[in-house]
Amino acid sequence: MTGEVAVLGAGMHPWGKWGRSFVEYGVAAARAALADAGIDWRDVGSVVGADTVRGGYPGHVAGATFAKALGWQGARVTSVYAACASGAQAVNTARAQILSGLADVVLVVGADAAPKGFFRPAGGDRPDDPDWLRFRVLGATNPTYFGLYARRRMAVHGDTPEDFAQVKVKNAASGALNPNARYRKRVTAEEVAASAVVADPLRLLDICATSDGGAALVLSSMEFARRHGVAEPVRIRAVSTVTPRYPSTVLDLPDIATDSAVAVEPAAETFRASIALAAYEEAGIGPEDLSLAEVYDLSTALELQWYEDLGLCGEGDGAKLLREGATAPGGRIPVNTSGGLASFGEAVPAQAIAQVCELTWQLRERAGDRQVAGARVGITANQGLFGHGSAVIAVR
Amino acid sequence: MTRARTPVVDGWFTGDGDDFRLLGTRCAACASVFFPREDGHCRNPGCPGGDLEEVPLSPRGRIWSYTDSRYRPPSPYVTNPELPWEPYALIAVELAAERIVVLGQAVPGITVADLTVGMEVEVVPGVLHEDAETAWTTWHWRPTGGGA
Known part of the structure; x- marks a missing residue:
């Protein structure tokens, strides 16, 4: 068995078709998760963003975008892409950092503003894709x-x-x-x-739609959770x-x-x-x-x-x-x-x-x-x- | 004017009429078959790696499953937006000798109502779309009438 990490906070921006930037949804979710955890953003040691390929490349939909929008505070940053599994990989990356002692408190954020209609690949001829x-x-x-x-x-x-x-x-x-x-x-x-x-x-x-939305988690070590006054947190x-x-x-x-x-x-x-x-x-x-x-x-x-x-x-x-x-x-x-x-x-x-x-x-x-x-x-x-x-x- | 017939992807199929075949590759060391063709390295993790040789796939198989596209697919699928959308069936076919399932469009005129899982189909040459100079060719699956 692997060690456990604590879920100190969870937050979401409601799903919908809001027509705004994904950054807004991610930041709203992050602030909600931080408030739920009772953690000041400046005390977060690492931020992990879940990526997608909106706009043809994953550069913008990434951890640093959320860190900048929340206000640069020097946290370690990671961005992960795994298509629909990006969020779970972000959680896993945060967990690995906590269990290895790289960070005590990690913010995980994912958000998207989905286009209308069928998902389609990015443009250009890519016969090897x-x-x-x-x-x-x-x-x-x-x-x-x-x-x-x-x-x-x-x-x-x-x-x-x-x-x-x-x-x-x-x-x-x-x-x-x-x-x-x-x-x-x-x-x-x-x-x-x-x-x-x-x-x-x-x-x-029978088929799910494509939506705008944002979700975030604040994860920490079990030791930090105890010091933070959470005796029995939800654990991953x-x-x-x-x-x-x-x-x-x-x-x-x-x-x-x-x-x-x-x-x-x-x-x-x-x-x-x-x-x-x-x-x-x-x-x-x-x-x-x-x-x-x-x-x-x-x-x-x-x-x-x-x-x-x-x-x-x-x-x-x-x-x-x-x-x-x-x-x-x-x-x-x-x-x-x-x-x-x-x-x-x-x-x-x-x-x-x-x-x-x-x-x-x-x-x-x-x-x-x-x-x-x-x-x-x-x-x-x-x-x-x-x-x-x-x-x-x-x-x- | 006769349009040039050009495969939509190079090296995935060959031949005309009854000689039309999908082309894969086969590892000379472990006999694994790959479609779409793998020309770099054998992807069997237990194989030391052998030469990958071009090999025609079995022309007939049985339907693993099927569906259709009731709405116009987005680009890079090419359609004429001025024409009404005509749904086509997609068939996933299990080839017994290769133990592989290969997806393809059904021949025009075949709808999901004509298909059942387990039905025998064969691969035939088809045209994906045409523009001013080129007929872009592909493979289609066609029921043989052999039944399930």
Whole structure:
């Protein structure tokens, strides 16, 4: 087991389509997290920014931008890019600095102002870039990959579009209770079924939007937390940032083909399952110990896949687990009590940090109407483009 | 005027008609197959690394999954914004001999209603789009009628 770090503060700027600079969202989230922690910004020893490639390069969407906006105070700076997993890598970088003694208190910030419509690669001809190629050669947008996974589940496991719609119904009901969510209205299965097909079999309300938003965490050493007067902080016990193992046999964004398994037998578990396994192993717990989970529901069908990859149920039993109500509020293992991406839309570098914010509030029993009674252990899970695994386990 | 036929990507496919094939590479040391082609080093971490030789992929496979694009994809996908958008199907095909899944567009006219997981399809030459001088060629998947 790895040492633990304390979550002293969590803060967010509400998700939406606000039309302002990502810097504003990040700074608002950072100030909220610092206030929550009772820490003066000038006492932060290190700032870690989660990057994205908005505007064609990650230089601007980075740690130093937030440090400058908060007021230069000389802190050590790090900027990390891992696509959708950028936030988890930022958390992991902060943790590594704390555990190695490089810093006592670290501010983690991610924020984005997402463009309208489909995510697309940066401009220019880049025939050696798989992300550029899948658009150029196939027109394969992100939702088409979600459609492939959904159809595969229907064929192999017998999932139905009605099952997928129930994920949206569940998450929208939680999002309606979350002041930081972009969509705060309940949704019915009929409304999902009446929305336009985007990538068969998935409809508009099966697929997450792209949003503006910001999220931040103040992390510290356990020793600092005690000196700061926080005897029992929420603690981060594991951060999984694993890569796939060759051959990776699930067709993943942005790839045009899987690895070939002709020469090497694939590992027993898929990449997504290995992300969770690494986190469980590091934390010394298993899925049976979880009070709640925040998973990356880029699509409704993908949430069901995560149930299986996290070991909440057996392979192919995701829809059954949903139908039983196990993953709804009050169920055995509530999933996406925040409302998930279904209610937030994706603000790429902020999203994995926002997942940890929700765990923090739940474990402190400060999640209001969304509170999971007696929450003790939570996991977040996500997967970033190009093979970036991401999962965080927090405990109280 | 006859447009020049130019592959949208060099070296990914070859041949015409019944001889059309996707092209990958195969490691001479461990026999791992790569598509899109890997010309640098074998990516099997347990392989000492061998020469990567060009190899045609199996022309037929079975549908792993499929979907479609009901909305116009963004650039760098090339479309004519003055024409109404015509959705096309995307098919992920499992090639048994190579144990690989390869994505591609379905031939024009095939919709998701014509497809099932497990159905046999074959690779055929296709045209991605045309401009004044060039027909940009690609690969398409076409059901063989062989059934699931």
